[in-house]
Each structure stands twice: as structure tokens, then as C-alpha cells.
Amino acid sequence: MSVSSQTLRRTALYEEHLALGGRLVPFGGFEMPVQYAGILKEHDAVRHRAGLFDLSHMAQFELFGDGVAEWADSLTTNAVGTMKPHQARYNLFCNERGGTRDDVLFYRLENRWLLVCNASNAAKMWAHLNTRNDRRDVILSDKHGLAALIAVQGPAAAEIVDELDHNIRSIGDMKYYFCEEARLEGTPAVLARTGYTGEDGFEIFVDGRDARKIWRKLLEVGRPFELEPAGLGARDMLRLEAGMPLYGFELSEDLSPLAGGQGWAVKMSKPAFVGEKALAAQLAADDYRRIAGFVLEGRVPARTGYPVFSGGELVGEVRSASFSPSCGNRNIGTVLVTKAAAAVGTALEVEIRGTHHPAQVVPLPFYKRDR
Amino acid sequence: MAQPEGLLFSKEHEWLKVDGDVGTVGITDYAQNSLGDIVYVELPRVGHQIEQFGSIGVVESVKAVSDLFTPISGEVIEVNPALGPDSGLVNRDAFGAGWLYKVRLKAPSETGALLSPSQYDALIAEAAH
Incomplete structure (x- = not known):
């Protein structure tokens, strides 16, 4: 084996995963x-009841100082400076060519910020942030691997989190993409x-030493709601149905946010921000290959890398694909194709083991919950 | 995990049940469990000649595509019609209703190259280490 298990890190919840048969x-x-x-x-638990995820592998960086918003705005494509305390916002870091270094979430608290990056980009992003930080009013702290991140996702998520011992006035009234400093089960979170x-849901940031307590308590209070532990497989299926990108598939150093x-x-x-000129040029030319959603006819699943044709011409390839329970058990996915082939309604063929299977470009997302 | 008696096994985790000159083939419970939720099974057509240990189709789970090998040579005489609409049957009943195909045996002596239930048990116990 080329990859020794000893080189892999474990989250604070490793023993819990083993005990649960993960x-x-x-x-x-x-x-x-x-x-x-x-x-x-x-997947069914998350769509109809609730699922519990360990996301402690994701990189957590803490940002302090009066300069954070201005500094972060110079490195990212979405606005940071307009974020109010208690707001969370999706954002992207680009390279000079407009390719994506990482897609991230910023969480603004009263006196600090949290920046959550993809696990696979943790080292790269930590280096990038530090290389780009020459300011006295921005202080960075790496919490990757020390802090835990636990998600409760699904229609019953608010009721389950409300069962914890907490100091939030009203969990149910918390707005989507907002965050609070809280005490959960007596520990800061x-x-x-x-x-x-x-789906509706919550993400809970706690110190790694408190993670097992919170995890176990959530499973306990979630039992009447049929909360189930859920893994990365379900998470990938859920995010694809919801039209959300996964770094390395819909975004990469060679794939811009556009x-x-x-x-x-x-x-x-x-x-001005890193990658702005390249993105402006892309926008103006509007000729780049782009991500589009597709649905396959028939039951044969597509996989990442399968060639995609339109009218007999090779137009791109499959990036993500999955069997989709929320789309009538059809096979869905994303393709990276020419602009013309990305138009909704375009007839595509996906080559699967030498045979062309008909597919159609559909709008993203595939799935939208009722609010 | 004891394997059902009366079946023979390949190292590629297929089972074979011989009844006269007809063999019924499926994948083992260990295999379905390792693969996870199965969403598609691609099998040879009826009438197709298959060769022992040859690659004859694929099983696709949510996460992966896996090759299917045949434990025995012969002519495919039936494929399980229930798997088209419901390939999850392989997960739910790998040794029963989730069978894959039936084959008219060409060389029954080939079964000598297959594993007994206890030999297969030993194989998967080893794989677990």
C-alpha cells in the first residue's frame, strides 16, 4: 500500500465513528x-428527518483584527466588508488566472471571524493566507485538527438542536446563514x-475536547426525531442534488468561479481582488467551458471523467455524478462543457463503457426544499 | 460470518449454486456489503457464452463501478429480471432473490477450482486483516 494509515489524521470523533460502525x-x-x-x-434521513455529520476534517482558521474585512476583500471574489456581525457568507479565493484556489465560508462573530476551507486545500490555503498577510491589523490562527465541526442537517434539525442545553434566545428564529457565539451543554461553541x-440545518463549532460530548448528546436527544449519523457519501449526494459545487470537481485551480x-x-x-482582471476578461469573452447540470436517460450511472458529446462532437466531460433519490431515482450530475452545450435543454450523450447514453442539460439545482 | 452450505465461491466474491447442468450465480453477502447501495447491474445477454473467471459485466454502487467475473463457463440462459427495476435486491438478499444470472454449464469439472463455504470464510477473514 502506498498510503500508510499512520499518515492519516483522525478527528476528535474517530472513536465515535468506529463505535457506530462507520x-x-x-x-x-x-x-x-x-x-x-x-x-x-x-440521504433519506437528511431529506426527511435529520442527519449528523462530522466535518472536523475541514480547515478552520480564526481571523482577528480591524483589518480582516478589507484584507479578505482583496483576496476573495464575494464581498466581505459588507458582512455584519453574526453573518455567514460563501466566498471564493482565486489565483491570478481566475482559477479557484478554494471555495470557503466566512463567519463573522463579534470580535473575530471564522474561515472554513476545504480539507484538501488546508495547507495550500494556510500558506496563501500567510504569504498575503503583511498587515499588522490582521492576525491568523490555524485551528485545523484542534477544533471540531459537527453538522445537524434536515427538517428536524432546529428541533433537535433546541433539545441541547443552550443559551440562544430562539433557535427556530435564527436566520439562515447567520451564526451566534453560544454555550451548548456548558461549553463554548x-x-x-x-x-x-x-436542507435546513446547523453547523456547530466546538473545541475538539468537547466534540464527543456534543456528538453523543445530539444522538441522544435526536433519537425521537430519528436522527442518524451520516457520512461523506450521503453528503456528496445531497450537495450535488442541491447544486452545490465540490472543490476538485466543479471548481479547481483551472476552473474559475464563473x-x-x-x-x-x-x-x-x-x-480590487486577486484574479479580478482574469475574471473580467472571462466575463467579457464569455467563451469559457462551464459547468452545467444533466440528467441521464436510463439506469446506467455516469462517473467523473466520462466523455460527453453533443450532436456527435466531443464537448466536454462529466465532473460529478450520482444516483439521485430526490430526483426520482434518476442519474444526475454535472458536466464541464462548451458554452453552447451548456444551454438548458441541450441534448447530450455520455459515453459509458463505449456506448453513448442520451442525457439532457437541466437547470441547477436539481433539488430545492420547500420553505 | 458463516456462508450458506451448498454453494461454491470464487475469489472474486461470486457464488455458484449447481442444480443438474444449470448453475445460478450471484455475488456474496460480503461483496454486497463492501460495495454499499447497488444502483445498477450490467449482465451478459441470454445466449452469451461466458468463460470461467472472465469479466462479464459490472456492478455499480452509489460510490463505485466494479467488474463482475463469472465463476463458471457456459451459456447464459436467464438473467434476473427483478434487478432491472430494483438492483437494491442484491443488497437485501444477495444469496436469494438478488441472484444475477443462470448458466448452462459447459464443463462441470470447473467447480473444482472454486472454494467451499469454509474456504471462502477463511478468504474474507484474511481480507479483513
Whole structure:
């Protein structure tokens, strides 16, 4: 074996995953549960009841100082300076070519910020942030691996979190994409109404030493709601249905936020930022290959990398694909294709083991919950 | 995890049940569990000649595509029609209703190259280490 298990890190919840029968796989440098009872069962729990996720592998950076907003605005495509305390916002860091270094979430608290990056980009992003920080009024702290992140996602999420011993006035009234400094079960935490599943849900930032207590308590109070532990397999299926990008698939150093379908988070009117010129040129030319959603006819699933044709011409490839319970058990996915082939309604063919299978470009997201 | 008696096993985690000159083939419970939720099974057509240990199709789970090998040579005489609409049957009943196909055996002596239930048990116990 080329990858020794000793080189993989473990989250504070590793023992909990083993006890729950989680199947652990290497992901972003950590041993993470890809599933417990089964991906489809966990997907169903999140869509209809609630699922519990360990996201402690994700990189957590703390940002302090009066200069954070201005500094972060110079490095990212979405606006940071307009964020109010208690707000969370999706954002992207680009390279000079407009490619995406990482897609992230900023959480603004009263006296600090949290920046959550993809696990696979943790080292790269930490280096980037430090290289770009020559300011006295911005202080960075790496909490990766020390802090835990636990998500409760699904229609019952608010009721379950409310069962914890907490000091929030009204969990149910917390707004989507807002966050609070809180005490949960007697320990300090940040509670955010954010997620990556297309359902209502919460993300809970706690110290790694408190993670097992919170995790176990959530499973206990979640039992009447049929809360189930859910792994990365279900998470990938849920995020794809919800039309959310996954770094390395819809976004990469060679795929800009525009190409990856995240143009809504590129604010050309804000002050200068890394990658701005390249993105402006892309916008003007509008000829880049881009991500589009597709639905396959028939039951044969597509996989990442499969060639995609339109009218007999090779137009791109599959980036993400999944069986989709929330789309009538059809096979869905994203393709990276030419501008013309990305238009909704375009007839595509996906080559699967030498055979062309018909597919159609559809709008993203595939799934939207009723609010 | 004891394997059902009366079946023979390949190292590629298929099972074979011989009844006269007809063999019924499926994947083992260990295999379905390792694969996770199965969403598609691609099998040879009826009438197709298959060769022992040859690659004859694929099983697709939510996360992965896996090759299917045949434990025995012969002519495919039936494929399980229930799997088209419901390939999850393989997960729920790998040794029963989730069978894959039936084959008219070409060389019954080939079964000598397969594993007994206890030998297969030993194989998967080893794989767990």
C-alpha cells in the first residue's frame, strides 16, 4: 500500500465513528466515515428527518483584527466588508488566472471571524493566507485538527438542536446563514445555520475536547426525531442534488468561479481582488467551458471523467455524478462543457463503457426544499 | 460470518449454486456489503457464452463501478429480471432473490477450482486483516 494509515489524521470523533460502525476512508488527509448504515438510508434521513455529520476534517482558521474585512476583500471574489456581525457568507479565493484556489465560508462573530476551507486545500490555503498577510491589523490562527465541526442537517434539525442545553434566545428564529457565539451543554461553541445538503440545518463549532460530548448528546436527544449519523457519501449526494459545487470537481485551480457556476459570488464592483482582471476578461469573452447540470436517460450511472458529446462532437466531460433519490431515482450530475452545450435543454450523450447514453442539460439545482 | 452450505465461491466474491447442468450465480453477502447501495447491474445477454473467471459485466454502487467475473463457463440462459427495476435486491438478499444470472454449464469439472463455504470464510477473514 502506498498510503500508510499512520499518515492519516483522525478527528476528535474517530472513536465515535468506529463505535457506530462507520466505514472509514481517507479524505482530505483524515480518516473519515464515508457511510454508516448506508448512503441511501442516510440521504433519506437528511431529506426527511435529520442527519449528523462530522466535518472536523475541514480547515478552520480564526481571523482577528480591524483589518480582516478589507484584507479578505482583496483576496476573495464575494464581498466581505459588507458582512455584519453574526453573518455567514460563501466566498471564493482565486489565483491570478481566475482559477479557484478554494471555495470557503466566512463567519463573522463579534470580535473575530471564522474561515472554513476545504480539507484538501488546508495547507495550500494556510500558506496563501500567510504569504498575503503583511498587515499588522490582521492576525491568523490555524485551528485545523484542534477544533471540531459537527453538522445537524434536515427538517428536524432546529428541533433537535433546541433539545441541547443552550443559551440562544430562539433557535427556530435564527436566520439562515447567520451564526451566534453560544454555550451548548456548558461549553463554548459557535452555532451557525448553514449547511451543504440543501436542507435546513446547523453547523456547530466546538473545541475538539468537547466534540464527543456534543456528538453523543445530539444522538441522544435526536433519537425521537430519528436522527442518524451520516457520512461523506450521503453528503456528496445531497450537495450535488442541491447544486452545490465540490472543490476538485466543479471548481479547481483551472476552473474559475464563473466556469463553476458560482458567478453570483463574483462581485466585480467591489475593490480590487486577486484574479479580478482574469475574471473580467472571462466575463467579457464569455467563451469559457462551464459547468452545467444533466440528467441521464436510463439506469446506467455516469462517473467523473466520462466523455460527453453533443450532436456527435466531443464537448466536454462529466465532473460529478450520482444516483439521485430526490430526483426520482434518476442519474444526475454535472458536466464541464462548451458554452453552447451548456444551454438548458441541450441534448447530450455520455459515453459509458463505449456506448453513448442520451442525457439532457437541466437547470441547477436539481433539488430545492420547500420553505 | 458463516456462508450458506451448498454453494461454491470464487475469489472474486461470486457464488455458484449447481442444480443438474444449470448453475445460478450471484455475488456474496460480503461483496454486497463492501460495495454499499447497488444502483445498477450490467449482465451478459441470454445466449452469451461466458468463460470461467472472465469479466462479464459490472456492478455499480452509489460510490463505485466494479467488474463482475463469472465463476463458471457456459451459456447464459436467464438473467434476473427483478434487478432491472430494483438492483437494491442484491443488497437485501444477495444469496436469494438478488441472484444475477443462470448458466448452462459447459464443463462441470470447473467447480473444482472454486472454494467451499469454509474456504471462502477463511478468504474474507484474511481480507479483513
